[in-house]
Amino acid sequence: MRTDYLGLEAFVAIAELGSFSRAAAFLNITPTALSHRIKKLEADLGVQMIVRTTREVSLTKVAQGLLPTIRRDLGRISESYAKLLESGRSTEERLAVACLPTVAYSHLSTILPEFTREYPKMTVQLYDQSVARIYDLIEKGEVEFGITIVTARRWDLDIQEIYTEPYLVLMRKDHPLAEKEQLRREDLIGLPFVRISTQSTNRQLVDEALGEYGEEMVWRYEVQNPVMALNLVSEGAALTVLPAMTKILTWKNLVARPLSDVRMSRTIGVATRRGSPVSPPGLRLLQMIETSLSNS
Secondary structure, three states, X not given: OOOOHHHHHHHHHHHHHOOHHHHHHHHOOOHHHHHHHHHHHHHHHOOOOEEEOOOOEEEOHHHHHHHHHHHHHHHHHHHHHHHHHHHHHHHHOEEEEEEXXXXXXXXXXXXXXXXXXXXXXXXXXXXXOXXXXXXXXXXXXXXXXXXXXXXXXXOOEEEEEEEEEEEEEEEEOOOHHHHOOOXXXXXXXXXXXXXXXXOOHHHHHHHHHHOHHHHHOEEEEEEOOHHHHHHHHHOOOOEEEEEHHHHHHOOOOEEEEOEOOOOOEEEEEEEEEOOOOOOXXXXXXXXXXXXXXXXX
């Protein structure tokens, strides 16, 4: 049998307030509705709980014995409900997203302050991670969406392409190639370069685009992240090939040049777990990211 919480709530209100009219007002229902709740409760339990006359309302002996237990248990239920409500509101006011570090540094640092002005009670948890880690966070449901490089399609994820970003060659301003507005792959042969680890998606895209020219380049250094690569370029130790967004990380003594004879780019997309809708705040943040990317 299902527990009649409304009936029990009505019984406790009458017992504590001593009046049907006051109890009905407290519960924000009509006296008739309150009477129906009590009658249903008594019918379900098979015992009389309330004795009502024209002058007073009293509890039966059975009801008097049950009142402390019912009051205590309803209080516990009320406390549990309040905690659940607080937890739900807390979840609603937290937005977790994942993003490529380059997108985070070049766009989200300006987008997030604007977003929190629209959602002042919202806490944003940003995971600026690698491609593999972003997909892992989405699969586990730890983030609502991820801004990442579009790789092989996944059956468990929905992926929408939103931006195509070119790669650039970065060098010091005093490097001889800096005088050219555009470069060709043959210009890079024999020059020392620094590249990102073989495990990175960026490395794979660069190798594929350079083709046989890449085999003739001098890969002097291999590092784990773009910041270290740019440090080496800034010291004049090498050149590097990185996505255009990394320009925001570059030092004043560096310049970036495109390649004219090869299309070298990466496709940025938004990935979500299939069947998991993005919340309204998440959709708003995603819209702001897409707009910022399209204007860059």
